[in-house]
Amino acid sequence: MKKIIIFLFASFMLSSCQSQKTVTETKNTETSKLTDQQLMDKVQKDALKYFWDYAEPNSLLGRERYHEDNIYPQNDKHVVTTGGSGFGLATVLVGVERGFIPRDEAVKRLNTMMDFLAKADRFHGAWSHWINGETGKVVPFGRKDNGGDLVETAFLTSGILMVREYFKDGNAEEKALAQKCDELWKGIEWNWYTKGGEKVLYWHWSPEYQWEMNFPLQGYNECLITYILAASSPTHAIDAETYYQGWTRNGAYLTDKSKYGLPLYVKHNYSEEYGGPLFWAHYSYIGLDPTGLSDKLIKNYFDLNKNQVLIDYQYCVENPKNWKGYGENYWGLT
Structure with a gap:
């Protein structure tokens, strides 16, 4: 972890x-x-x-x-x-x-x-x-x-x-x-x-x-x-x-909604359908390990974060709006 x-x-x-451009060039070379x-x-x-x-x-x-x-x-x-x-x-x-x-x-x-x-x-x-x-x-x-x-x-x-x-x-x-x-x-x-x-x-x-x-x-x-x-x-x-x-x-x-078969667990403030941008799964957890982290409402914050990332990935693979470059090797929206 x-x-x-x-x-x-x-x-x-x-x-x-x-x-x-720099990231793409670095990847290609x-x-x-x-x-x-x-x-x-x-x-x-x-x-x-x-x-x-x-x-x-x-x-x-x-x-x-x-x-x-x-x-x-x-x-x-x-x-x-x-x-x-x-x-x-x-x-x-x-x-x-x-x-x-x-x-x-x-x-x-x-x-x-x-x-x-x-x-x-x-x-x-x-x-x-x-x-x-x-x-x-x-x-x-x-x-x-x-x-x-x-x-x-x-x-x-x-x-x-x-x-x-x-x-x-x-x-x-x-x-x-x-x-x-x-x-x-x-x-x-x-x-x-x-x-x-x-x-x-x-x-x-x-x-x-x-x-x-x-x-x-x-x-x-x-x-x-x-x-x-x-x-x-x-x-x-x-x-x-x-x-x-x-x-x-x-x-x-709290929410009972899911996306791509993955529970969201919470209402992400700006997108209740897909979850929030991935910095929401980064900033609080730079030094705070979400593994087993819980309160009276969420049993495991690791599951919440894992699903948020997987939903982001699946969205980029599906690419419903046909954005250039989105796919299994180019994802991670923040």
Whole structure:
């Protein structure tokens, strides 16, 4: 299962960082001669390059994107992404584990990242979607989205906790790194984002616009990890009632529908017929193993994710709208 999660994550990050043309050319030239293990190595190394070789130079966190033409503000080389940086933290650990990068160099870099995050703008413990990597100040994601982003914070925190667990029993420097991670995690006020005690988490809060974004987190989508972390917090936890009333919509997110003979189990927010885009089967599970994961409504989240992926695959094989390229060797819609 660990290998599956690492492969899914590395594959997703590779697809995010290359154009379709480049992926197609790579497949037709280099990868056609690779064994499965060589392909796995290449995908993981290429995913790591984005976060290791291409990191924002001051914070060493993951850039949102960067084009040298600088046409758009979000292409600025110093705009870092919090959620994407959480994925980057996981990728660095894979690089250490697989011997792609030296462990001591990784620890040095990770210390820089944690020190930056400790000084960066936070909003009741949550970070913004984008941060200026030079100053640590919020970079607005939208006009009113200039404060805490709880979902991006959850993706970042998932990576922070992976770093903590990976190094907590190491040498003195590694234990100190793990302690920094623990302090960052404990500073997040998850329960603040219930808007004064409502039984649901809210995505955004801004000191300027307060709750005007008004986006409650309700399943099923990529946000499950937000509730898992909020319920697990040793300092600012939500209760089970918030999870069931908010995330599961009092159980209303369940469905008895199937596609291609595969149960969906839940109503995916944007497609109750086919399930959601595959990043919904990636983001919450970068460090959270769905095998045997259950609550009072879902017996096994692995089955939910497995069926979502298989439905995506079957859809591309069937290709009912005759999209060019869809088929058994070209699928994975995100």
